[in-house]
Amino acid sequence: MTTDIATKTQETPNQNFPPSDSRERFKKFVMDLQDQICTGLEEVDGKAKFQEDAWQREGGGGGRTRVITDGNVFEQGGVNFSEVWGHHLPPSILNQRPEVAGHEFYATGTSMVLHPRNPYIPTVHLNYRYFEAGPVWWFGGGVDLTPYYPFVEDAIHFHQTVKGACDNHHPEYYPAFKKWCDEYFYLKHRQETRGIGGIFFDYLDSRGNLYNGPDPDGLAAQYAKNVGKMDFSWEKLFAFAQSCGNSFLPAYLPIVNRRKDTEYGDRERNFQLYRRGRYVEFNLVYDRGTIFGLQTNGRTESILMSLPPLVRWEYNYKPPAGSREAQLYETFLKPQDWINYKA
Amino acid sequence: MTTDIATKTQETPNQNFPPSDSRERFKKFVMDLQDQICTGLEEVDGKAKFQEDAWQREGGGGGRTRVITDGNVFEQGGVNFSEVWGHHLPPSILNQRPEVAGHEFYATGTSMVLHPRNPYIPTVHLNYRYFEAGPVWWFGGGVDLTPYYPFVEDAIHFHQTVKGACDNHHPEYYPAFKKWCDEYFYLKHRQETRGIGGIFFDYLDSRGNLYNGPDPDGLAAQYAKNVGKMDFSWEKLFAFAQSCGNSFLPAYLPIVNRRKDTEYGDRERNFQLYRRGRYVEFNLVYDRGTIFGLQTNGRTESILMSLPPLVRWEYNYKPPAGSREAQLYETFLKPQDWINYKA
Numbered sequence: 001m002t003t004d005i006a007t008k009t010q011e012t013p014n015q016n017f018p019p020s021d022s023r024e025r026f027k028k029f030v031m032d033l034q035d036q037i038c039t040g041l042e043e044v045d046g047k048a049k050f051q052e053d054a055w056q057r058e059g060g061g062g063g064r065t066r067v068i069t070d071g072n073v074f075e076q077g078g079v080n081f082s083e084v085w086g087h088h089l090p091p092s093i094l095n096q097r098p099e100v101a102g103h104e105f106y107a108t109g110t111s112m113v114l115h116p117r118n119p120y121i122p123t124v125h126l127n128y129r130y131f132e133a134g135p136v137w138w139f140g141g142g143v144d145l146t147p148y149y150p151f152v153e154d155a156i157h158f159h160q161t162v163k164g165a166c167d168n169h170h171p172e173y174y175p176a177f178k179k180w181c182d183e184y185f186y187l188k189h190r191q192e193t194r195g196i197g198g199i200f201f202d203y204l205d206s207r208g209n210l211y212n213g214p215d216p217d218g219l220a221a222q223y224a225k226n227v228g229k230m231d232f233s234w235e236k237l238f239a240f241a242q243s244c245g246n247s248f249l250p251a252y253l254p255i256v257n258r259r260k261d262t263e264y265g266d267r268e269r270n271f272q273l274y275r276r277g278r279y280v281e282f283n284l285v286y287d288r289g290t291i292f293g294l295q296t297n298g299r300t301e302s303i304l305m306s307l308p309p310l311v312r313w314e315y316n317y318k319p320p321a322g323s324r325e326a327q328l329y330e331t332f333l334k335p336q337d338w339i340n341y342k343a
Numbered sequence: 344m345t346t347d348i349a350t351k352t353q354e355t356p357n358q359n360f361p362p363s364d365s366r367e368r369f370k371k372f373v374m375d376l377q378d379q380i381c382t383g384l385e386e387v388d389g390k391a392k393f394q395e396d397a398w399q400r401e402g403g404g405g406g407r408t409r410v411i412t413d414g415n416v417f418e419q420g421g422v423n424f425s426e427v428w429g430h431h432l433p434p435s436i437l438n439q440r441p442e443v444a445g446h447e448f449y450a451t452g453t454s455m456v457l458h459p460r461n462p463y464i465p466t467v468h469l470n471y472r473y474f475e476a477g478p479v480w481w482f483g484g485g486v487d488l489t490p491y492y493p494f495v496e497d498a499i500h501f502h503q504t505v506k507g508a509c510d511n512h513h514p515e516y517y518p519a520f521k522k523w524c525d526e527y528f529y530l531k532h533r534q535e536t537r538g539i540g541g542i543f544f545d546y547l548d549s550r551g552n553l554y555n556g557p558d559p560d561g562l563a564a565q566y567a568k569n570v571g572k573m574d575f576s577w578e579k580l581f582a583f584a585q586s587c588g589n590s591f592l593p594a595y596l597p598i599v600n601r602r603k604d605t606e607y608g609d610r611e612r613n614f615q616l617y618r619r620g621r622y623v624e625f626n627l628v629y630d631r632g633t634i635f636g637l638q639t640n641g642r643t644e645s646i647l648m649s650l651p652p653l654v655r656w657e658y659n660y661k662p663p664a665g666s667r668e669a670q671l672y673e674t675f676l677k678p679q680d681w682i683n684y685k686a
Contacts, residue, residue, distance in 0.1 A: 053659065067658045078658065189637040189646075277650070284627035285637055294532040294628055301659045303532075307620070309657065313650040315410045315421065316396065 018137050018234040023106055026130040026238065027083055030110040033128070033245045034081045037112065038066055040249040041079070044256050045071040050079065055299055060085040065302045068114075069309070073121065073260050077114035078305035083107070089133055092288060096203065103134025109141065110245075111289075113306040119272035120259040122147035122154070122195065123279060124252050125306070127289075128245050137234070139241050140202040142177065143248060144185055145255075146195030146279065148272045149264075149324055150332040152343045154255045155196045159338040162198055165247035169240040177201045182335040187282055192333040194282050199244070206232040271325055273312040280307055361480050361577040366449055369473040369581065370426055373453040376471070376588045377424045380455065381409055383592040384422070387599050388414040393422065398642055403428040408645045411457075412652070416464065416603050420457035421648035426450070432476055435631060439546065446477025452484065453588075454632075456649040462615035463602040465490035465497070465538065466622060467595050468649070470632070471588050480577070482584050483545040485520065486591060487528055488598075489538030489622065491615045492607075492667055493675040495686045497598045498539045502681040505541055508590035512583040520544045525678035530625055535676040537625050542587070549575040614668055616655035623650055 019025070038050045048071030056062040063082030068074050085106045094101055109129025116123065128141035145158050159178070166174035181200035186193050283290045283306055293303040319325035362368070381393045391414030399405040406425030411417050428449045437444055452472025459466065471484035488501050502521070509517035524543035529536050626633045626649055636646040662668035 069658070076656075076658070189641075189643045273653075280623060280654075281627060281647075284624060285634065291628065298532075300532045304624075304656065305658050307656040309655060310616075311623075311654045311656075313419075313647065313652060313654075315412070315419070315648050316644045 018132065022130075022137070022234060022238075023108065023132065026241075027108045029238075029242055029245065030108060030128060030130075031081055033248075034064070034066070034079050034110050036246075037110075037126075037248060038068075038079050040253060041068065041074065041077070041114070044253055044260075045073045047072040048074060053302075055302070057082075057084050057299075059087075063299070063302065065299075065305065067305055071117075073116055073118070073256060075115050075117040076309035077112070078302075079110065079112040080302055080305070081108075081110050082302070093131075093133075097133070097136060100133035100136055105131065105133040107131045111306075115276070115308045116256070116260075118260055118262060119148045119264050119268040120262040121256055122150070123276075123308075126245075126248055128241055130241070136205065138203045138205040139237050140204065141241065141244065142181055142198060142200035143244065143251070144181055144195060144198035144200070145252075146275075147332060148275050148328070149268060150196065150328055151259075152341060154258070155332065155336070155338045156341060157254060158196065158198065158251050161247050161251035162244070163339060165243040166199065166240070168243055169236065173201075173240065174199065179335075185282065187278060187286070189285070190278065190281070192278065192329070193335060194278065196332055196338065197335065204232075204237055206234065206237070270312065273308075273310055274314055274317060275328075276308040276311045277313050280311055283307065361475065365473075365480070365577060365581075366451065366475065369584075370451045372581075372585055372588065373451060373471060373473075374424055376591075377407070377409070377422055377453050379589075380453075380469075380591060381422050383596060384411065384417065384420070384457070387596055387603075388416045390415040391417060396645075398645070400425075400427055400642070402430075406642070406645065408642075408648065410648055414460075416459055416461070416599060418458050418460040419652035420455070421645075422453065422455040423645055423648070424451075424453050425645070436474075436476075440476070440479060443476035443479055448474065448476040450474045454649075458619070458651045459599070459603075461603055461605060462491045462607050462611040463605040464599055465493070466619075466651075469588075469591055471584050473584070479548065481546045481548040482580050483547065484584065484587065485524055485541060485543035486587065486594070487524055487538060487541035487543070488595075489618075490675060491618050491671070492611060493539065493671055494602075495684060497601070498675065498679070498681045499684060500597060501539065501541065501594050504590050504594035505587070506682060508586040509542065509583075511586055512579065516544075516583065517542065522678075528625065530621060530629070532628075533621065533624070535621065535672070536678060537621065539675050539681065540678065547575075547580055549577065549580075613655065616651075616653055617657055617660060618671075619651040619654045620656050623654055626650065 042049055045068065048068045050066040050068045053065045053067075054062065055065065061082065061084035063080060065078060065080050067076070067078045069076050083106075085104065087104055089100055089103075089105045093105075107129060109127060111127040111129075113125045114123060123146040124143070125146070126141075126143040129139070131138050131140070143162060145155070147154065163174040163178075166177065177199035178197060181197040182193055184200045185195070185197060290303055290306070294300065319329055385392055388411065391411045393409040393411045396408045396410075397405065398408065404425065404427035406423060408421060408423050410419070410421045412419050426449075428447065430447055432440075432443055432446075432448045436448075450472060452470060454470040454472075456468045457466060466489040467486070468489070469484075469486040472482070474481050474483070486505060488498070490497065506517040506521075509520065520542035521540060524540040525536055527543045528538070528540060633646055633649065637643065662672055
């Protein structure tokens with residue numbers, strides 16, 4: 001199953017090793033991205049400011065957790081940066097990449113979840129990360145949108161912006177990573193997508209296709225078939241990750257600005273709180289990063305800052321037929337080709 | 344690791360097989376218990392009534408889910424009965440009991456979670472269940488209490504009542520199952536017990552000690568050492584499960600009655616909603632039954648009726664020093680010997 005790294009190196013000598021300053025460059029990118037995003041969000045909020053907690057990790061590394069609460073726009077949200085290193089990669093990673101066993105690892109990234117107060121503004125999640133362990137390295141991450149009272153034009157704008165960032169690097173990226181996102185952010189027990197998706201990728205490296213290592217979900221293998229020959233050098237992939245990260249504010253802020261003054265009442269608020277329950281269910285039941293973090297003594301408060309500030313559960317809720325709420329379920333919680341969507 | 348059932352049968356011929364009407368008798372017990380508990384809870388609530396949903400399971404069996412909402416006392420809660428059978432036990436059971444592979448199974452039980460509105464009344468959980476699969480059978484379950492603004496006298500009353508039910512059957516039951524409860528209902532990522540505990544047991548059968556099968560958590564093996572020779576016949580264990588179930592109302596209702604008229608304000612309500620987040624975290628991250636149910640297409644609405652009606656998360660909350668809230672963390676979210684507790 002696994003590719004012999006040494007052999008590949010001879011075939012593609014300039015592509016299989018990251019530059020000597022790879023860690024510093026990705027770290028600077030995600031720290032700058034954290035700054036850029038926090039500034040943009042504070043501007044649109046107009047009231048609340050991010051509060052920062054810097055923290056150190058015992059085994060090596062640390063981070064800066066930034067939380068915004070009680071804003072005009074954002075009821076609660078966090079934009080995190082972290083950088084960790086150590087001797088032992090966790091089992092969840094070793095299962096996916098057994099060839100890294102015994103190597104020291106380095107990982108850095110940024111992750112973000114924002115819970116707006118107005119039910120007409122979608123919740124959004126972003127995460128970009130970079131790993132190195134001995135001879136292997138990879139990029140991962142993505143961005144996805146979770147509306148409560150959705151608008152087709154918002155879904156199209158979000159996907160078009162993200163697609164634009166992808167298309168600058170390869171036309172096969174967006175369709176592959178969009179599909180991966182729809183499948184990853186899926187609540188099996190509800191038979192619903194988490195929202196309208198976006199993009200998701202993982203273990204993206206220089207192996208000559210999207211991914212050819214262990215693939216328990218069978219997703220990567222499936223999409224790799226669709227992807228033609230590309231330049232998967234570290235530089236190209238880093239440039240791709242940067243484009244993705246930099247497309248966040250243009251993808252999200254216009255939606256916030258369009259919806260932030262929409263009036264709403266108890267009905268919309270109650271539905272928003274109910275739907276936030278799905279976010280909790282996804283993050284605690286399915287999200288690999290969250291579960292791994294909780295079970296391996298990560299910084300709990302930083303991991304769970306993704307959970308909403310206020311959430312409702314209601315037994316056997318069904319949206320009224322023909323309602324805006326029903327429309328969410330019928331159209332927006334299923335994978336859709338938003339780029340070509342005709343209302 | 345596993346015991347040869349046939350050999351054990353010869354040693355203890357009258358103890359290793361359940362009576363021919365074992366399923367009917369346990370089913371009747373848990374259905375009657377569901378009725379008895381619902382009646383008792385409606386009486387103390389004085390306003391809301393349980394609404395029942397009867398459901399059928401495609402692979403065999405069904406249940407009756409009963410939910411109470413917007414009561415005087417209970418903001419939301421459910422008392423479920425279910426009975427299921429089929430050809431294939433799920434991997435989570437087969438990992439624990441590999442000898443049942445290939446056998447048809449039968450399982451029935453009742454499970455309950457109640458979320459009172461008044462923060463001075465604790466949340467409570469109960470579950471008693473019975474399994475048969477080929478030559479093996481076992482009982483499992485327990486009861487545990489989760490206070491927000493706790494009282495030592497309530498904790499002592501709850502544990503004394505549960506201990507009384509256990510002691511009628513064997514003096515080693517309560518200490519073993521109390522400790523098991525403290526360890527099972529533990530949130531590692533918070534370093535907190537879920538509440539003040541109660542009792543928990545699983546795979547309780549006629550094998551001559553508490554449990555001698557696969558024991559990934561190492562708990563049963565540890566406690567089995569403390570337990571002397573007992574009569575583990577089906578009849579004796581069924582009688583024990585009945586005593587546990589019947590002790591629920593005497594254990595819980597006096598606490599409800601003592602606390603239901605206590606006045607509270609926003610501070611107490613907000614803290615209750617915040618602490619309810621821990622209930623969600625436990626049920627979605629650790630609870631084997633919940634995770635198994637969600638991942639194997641159980642009836643989602645019945646499984647997740649255990650989640651609270653309204654929940655808050657707050658980044659990095661710390662209880663004020665010397666406060667009632669701090670007292671919860673310092674004294675009640677750690678295992679305590681409540682029977683001999685001196686305030």
